[in-house]
Amino acid sequence: xxxxxxxxxxxxxxxxxxxxxxxxxxxxxxxxxxxxxxxxxxxxxxxxxxxxxxxxxxxxxxxxxxxxxxxxxxxxxxxxxxxxxxxxxxxxxxxxxxxxxxxxxxxxxxxxxxxxxxxxxxxxxxxxxxxxxxxxxxxxxxxxxxxxxxxxxxxxxxxxxxxxxxxxxxxxxxxxxxxxxxxxxxxxxxxxxxxxxxxxxxxxxxxxxxxxxxxxxxxxxxxxxxxxxxxxxxxxxxxxxxxxxxxxxxxxxx
Numbered sequence: 001x002x003x004x005x006x007x008x009x010x011x012x013x014x015x016x017x018x019x020x021x022x023x024x025x026x027x028x029x030x031x032x033x034x035x036x037x038x039x040x041x042x043x044x045x046x047x048x049x050x051x052x053x054x055x056x057x058x059x060x061x062x063x064x065x066x067x068x069x070x071x072x073x074x075x076x077x078x079x080x081x082x083x084x085x086x087x088x089x090x091x092x093x094x095x096x097x098x099x100x101x102x103x104x105x106x107x108x109x110x111x112x113x114x115x116x117x118x119x120x121x122x123x124x125x126x127x128x129x130x131x132x133x134x135x136x137x138x139x140x141x142x143x144x145x146x147x148x149x150x151x152x153x154x155x156x157x158x159x160x161x162x163x164x165x166x167x168x169x170x171x172x173x174x175x176x177x178x179x180x181x182x183x184x185x186x187x188x189x190x191x192x193x194x195x196x197x198x199x200x201x202x203x204x205x206x207x208x209x210x211x212x213x214x215x216x217x218x219x220x221x222x223x224x225x226x227x228x229x230x231x232x233x234x235x236x237x238x239x240x241x242x243x244x245x246x247x248x249x250x251x252x253x254x
Contacts, residue, residue, distance in 0.1 A: 011219055014028040014029075037223045039220050044206050049202060052200055055118065072135025076135075121190075131176050139172075188205065
């Protein structure tokens with residue numbers, strides 16, 4: 001598990017000729033990590049790609065936290081006709097591979113006129129069946145007596161959701177935020193399908209630019225990939241406790 005990361009750091013620190021040498025050399029003859037980073041930023045607009053990825057990942061994560069928690073609360077604590085069938089329909093979409101719906105999704109985005117826009121990158125990823133399932137399972141473990149007591153005290157339904165449900169679901173929200181941010185930051189196939197303008201490229205699309213038909217600049221590619229890995233690594237470190245707690249508790253509830 002660690003070896004690919006070590007090899008990435010080693011390649012990012014090598015001169016270009018050493019990355020193409022046939023022998024295996026882990027320690028570079030020259031440490032050129034900072035020089036390769038500077039060359040990578042000069043070769044492509046990596047700062048712009050970081051901004052695009054940040055906008056998309058943050059917007060998708062915010063959408064997941066709001067919409068998935070609302071849907072999960074509805075499925076867990078409200079009783080209405082067709083609730084269970086609707087929830088099963090949502091769960092059934094987990095069995096459909098993403099590549100099956102990729103072309104229909106592209107057609108919908110094109111008909112809406114969203115190609116080469118932030119809308120195409122953000123809107124289809126604002127909610128997911130896994131997020132709804134995770135929040136529903138967690139909220140089912142919250143005592144309904146708390147909600148009933150709040151209603152007796154005159155709290156409104158939005159007030160109950162904001163003041164009672166959201167604070168009690170912090171572990172699940174943190175786990176969902178991490179998973180959504182990681183998936184959005186690393187997404188490659190879907191942005192490649194709906195984006196062709198370079199100023200809207202995300203980080204994975206920008207990294208793919210280093211590979212061409214005849215040449216791959218491995219040292220600069222690995223240096224850029226090393227920088228691209230830092231945001232998700234930092235996010236996971238900051239919310240690791242909530243992530244583990246949310247995954248464990250969501251597996252026990254319901």
